[in-house]
Amino acid sequence: MYKIRIIIFFLFTAIIACKGLGSADVEVVKVRGERIQVNDSIIGEESIMEFIEPFKQHLNKTLDSTIAYNPVLLSKNDGDLNTALGNLMADAVMEQVNPIIKKRTGRDIDMVLLNKGGIRAELPAGDVSARSGYNLMPFENEIVVAELSGKQMKKMLSYLEKAKSAHPVSGIKIKADKDYKITQATINNKEINESETYYVATSDYLFYGGDNMMFFKDPSNLYPSDYKLRNLLIDYFKKVDTIKASIDNRYIRE
Amino acid sequence: MKRKDFIHNTAAATAFLSLGGLSAFATKPALEKHITILHTNDVHSHIEPFGPEEGRNANLGGVARRATIIEKIRRENPNTLLLDAGDIFQGTPYFNFYGGELEFKLMSKLKYDAATIGNHDFDNGIDGLYAQLPHANFDFVISNYDFRNTIMDGQTREYKIMIKDGVRIGIFGIGIQLQGLVNDRLFKETKYLDPVEMATETSHKLKNEENCDIVICLSHLGYQYRGDEISDVKLAQKTENIDLIIGGHTHTFLDKPQTYKNKAGKDVLINQVGCYGLYLGRIDFYLDEKRNLKADGAGIAVS
Numbered sequence: 001m002y003k004i005r006i007i008i009f010f011l012f013t014a015i016i017a018c019k020g021l022g023s024a025d026v027e028v029v030k031v032r033g034e035r036i037q038v039n040d041s042i043i044g045e046e047s048i049m050e051f052i053e054p055f056k057q058h059l060n061k062t063l064d065s066t067i068a069y070n071p072v073l074l075s076k077n078d079g080d081l082n083t084a085l086g087n088l089m090a091d092a093v094m095e096q097v098n099p100i101i102k103k104r105t106g107r108d109i110d111m112v113l114l115n116k117g118g119i120r121a122e123l124p125a126g127d128v129s130a131r132s133g134y135n136l137m138p139f140e141n142e143i144v145v146a147e148l149s150g151k152q153m154k155k156m157l158s159y160l161e162k163a164k165s166a167h168p169v170s171g172i173k174i175k176a177d178k179d180y181k182i183t184q185a186t187i188n189n190k191e192i193n194e195s196e197t198y199y200v201a202t203s204d205y206l207f208y209g210g211d212n213m214m215f216f217k218d219p220s221n222l223y224p225s226d227y228k229l230r231n232l233l234i235d236y237f238k239k240v241d242t243i244k245a246s247i248d249n250r251y252i253r254e
Numbered sequence: 255m256k257r258k259d260f261i262h263n264t265a266a267a268t269a270f271l272s273l274g275g276l277s278a279f280a281t282k283p284a285l286e287k288h289i290t291i292l293h294t295n296d297v298h299s300h301i302e303p304f305g306p307e308e309g310r311n312a313n314l315g316g317v318a319r320r321a322t323i324i325e326k327i328r329r330e331n332p333n334t335l336l337l338d339a340g341d342i343f344q345g346t347p348y349f350n351f352y353g354g355e356l357e358f359k360l361m362s363k364l365k366y367d368a369a370t371i372g373n374h375d376f377d378n379g380i381d382g383l384y385a386q387l388p389h390a391n392f393d394f395v396i397s398n399y400d401f402r403n404t405i406m407d408g409q410t411r412e413y414k415i416m417i418k419d420g421v422r423i424g425i426f427g428i429g430i431q432l433q434g435l436v437n438d439r440l441f442k443e444t445k446y447l448d449p450v451e452m453a454t455e456t457s458h459k460l461k462n463e464e465n466c467d468i469v470i471c472l473s474h475l476g477y478q479y480r481g482d483e484i485s486d487v488k489l490a491q492k493t494e495n496i497d498l499i500i501g502g503h504t505h506t507f508l509d510k511p512q513t514y515k516n517k518a519g520k521d522v523l524i525n526q527v528g529c530y531g532l533y534l535g536r537i538d539f540y541l542d543e544k545r546n547l548k549a550d551g552a553g554i555a556v557s
Contacts, residue, residue: 026285026421026542027467027544028497028540031540031556033510033536035508035509035535036534037314038303038316038319038533042319042323044319044321045318048364049318052301052318138345138346139344140377204437208439
């Protein structure tokens with residue numbers, strides 16, 4: 001390295017006619033900045049397109065076959081505290097993950113909690129493909145089930161009161177007043193009891209503190225499902241054939 | 255690259271000397287040197303362009319088009335560097351299917367010189383990142399992740415120096431705090447070191463020991479926040495040897511580099527080009543002898 005620098009220094013010196021300048025003797029005198037839009041007026045480099053092609057074909061073959069039909073556009077913004085798309089996703093988690101957890105622990109999942117921000121796309125009306133699952137959930141998150149105490153459940157409710165957001169839920173029924181204060185929260189038609197524990201399914205992202213869901217910290221037990229949210233959505237779509245999802249009264253404000 | 259420079263330069267020096275002295279260069283030539291920096295950030299596995307129906311990103315992006323632009327610029331100015339500020343991974347099924355292989359292979363084909371590591375580059379775990387390294391024919395620079403107790407130990411560099419037309423360009427990288435952003439079972443025992451401290455130390459070394467003419471920080475800290483979090487703007491203000499910060503993470507669309515004053519009152523440029531490869535950033539540095547600098551002290555204007 002040192003030797004290289006000496007020689008470069010020397011060459012440089014020669015070029016500028018023995019002025020004795022090293023590279024440290026130059027400095028920036030002018031800067032121009034621009035951003036170049038990569039748009040469709042630019043013809044893509046052939047060799048790069050050729051290189052991508054086999055990857056693309058394999059991917060499209062897997063992604064674009066129709067697996068279900070969706071009658072109406074579903075968006076995460078079409079409701080107040082529960083949305084058709086959020087309900088669909090939370091219910092899909094309940095349906096797909098519960099058999100796994102029941103088999104492993106002998107107990108049913110009590111509720112599902114996801115986050116609104118984790119819904120990354122709309123589900124357009126028309127044919128649903130595996131690609132729809134990737135659009136909704138591009139991340140690699142897996143479902144985990146945390147056994148939470150009644151106290152932790154109460155913390156979850158205060159989190160929801162502050163969040164004032166349509167975080168998708170399933171298995172729980174929540175009523176709030178107009179200021180989002182929760183007046184009633186029931187699981188299996190029973191008020192949440194401080195002396196009991198509850199199986200709450202969520203994504204590993206949220207479990208590990210994502211979206212500041214700190215009430216998941218130190219659960220009594222934690223059960224991984226080894227099931228990615230995206231994959232369970234795709235499996236669920238295949239199973240239901242026609243998607244039925246609606247806003248309901250699971251989490252409402254009076 | 256360096257070895258090639260070495261051989262090339264040695265041969266050239268020899269040739270000059272064999273002319274019998276340096277009298278052929280008695281008149282002072284114009285020294286001005288031109289270095290072009292091209293950069294991307296947060297490309298998030300966007301290999302193909304967006305389709306015509308895809309809202310505000312419709313018909314934008316695409317690696318093949320980026321390759322066309324880069325090649326054209328390199329033909330105009332061979333003294334061009336190509337850099338990336340992290341979050342190469344995650345965002346399209348290409349990542350889910352191939353784990354980042356295609357992203358790294360394409361960046362190698364486009365001849366990226368260096369990149370830093372973003373939080374999403376840990377999405378398949380630190381092992382998932384390590385597994386794709388054989389496909390990356392470019393360097394990863396990061397100063398403030400201590401990988402010693404992980405599989406990534408020895409796989410990244412504290413900095414890289416590129417010499418173009420005799421101009422020494424030092425490139426280093428700064429990553430964002432992973433705790434709270436990435437599951438710890440994904441980044442495992444990666445230790446996050448203070449970005450200001452590490453940037454101060456590395457940029458000092460590049461400027462004063464390695465005698466770099468331009469010091470570039472590839473940062474995945476994010477452009478600016480309302481709170482106290484460290485950001486590119488804060489990093490610029492709290493250090494004194496960085497000339498250019500190429501940022502990422504916040505998907506901030508800047509139409510040209512922004513100028514901030516560093517701790518010593520000198521200008522630092524910050525640039526970021528949004529995300530998904532919709533834009534390619536371009537910064538052209540023109541250098542001259544120090545004594546030729548106009549003495550108005552007004553700093554360097556970015557046009």
